[in-house]
Amino acid sequence: MKIILTQEVNGLGAPGDIVEVKDGYGRNYLLPQGFAIKWTRGAEKQVDVIKRARGAREIRDLGHANEVKGQIEALSVKLAVRAGDTGRLYGSVTAAEIVDAVRSAGGPALDRRRVQLPGAVKSVGDYKVQVKLHPDVTATFTLAVTAAK
CATH class of the missing domain: 3.40.5.10 (Ribosomal protein L9, N-terminal domain)
Structure with a gap:
């Protein structure tokens, strides 16, 4: 087909x-x-x-992708979500929430479909998140998930 x-x-x-x-x-x-x-x-x-x-x-070319990668990897991304006393989240963190957190941390606007999570983010802690910017360029940053007060 x-x-x-x-x-x-x-x-x-x-x-x-x-x-x-x-x-x-x-x-x-x-x-x-x-x-x-x-x-x-x-x-x-x-x-x-x-x-x-x-x-x-879309990212224009390889040079632009490397420039955006530098911007993303220099960020300190924190995300406060509702969690229980044990640190377990009510629900899980989605790619759309991660994109919003990157934007609020001063990063570029990203496409949520390009965010690659290491697995389900269901508890507080630090997670390595990858963003595929170009077929040859993948940016990696640390997402700090904390409990909202």
């Missing part, structure tokens, strides 16, 4: 890429989740629009 990706899918491609996938994967996962649209000649004309939108919000 030939599809056009509308969002980044790990191991498959970026928005605007035309890829060939197995029928079941495309029909049962990518299309219903909104990660892709079915390929047609008319839809292929939309690829330019998708790629232009991606270019406007």
Whole structure:
């Protein structure tokens, strides 16, 4: 099955890429989740629009990615969340909350889909978080999760 990706899918491609996938994967996962649209000649004309939108919000090149990486790794990111007496959180920390914490710490605006968590963050402590900025550049920073008063 030939599809056009509308969002980044790990191991498959970026928005605007035309890829060939197995029928079941495309029909049962990518299309219903909104990660892709079915390929047609008319839809292929939309690829330019998708790629232009991606270019406007994406890291421009390798040099820009390294510059953003330096900004992120210099940050001290702290996130205060509700927690019990034992340090266990009520819920867990999401990628969107991490992006907001980076922005409030003075960092650049990031895409939440590029944040890679080490696992579920369900207790207070320090966690290593990775942000994939470019296919060749990954920034790593420490997220300090504390209990909100």
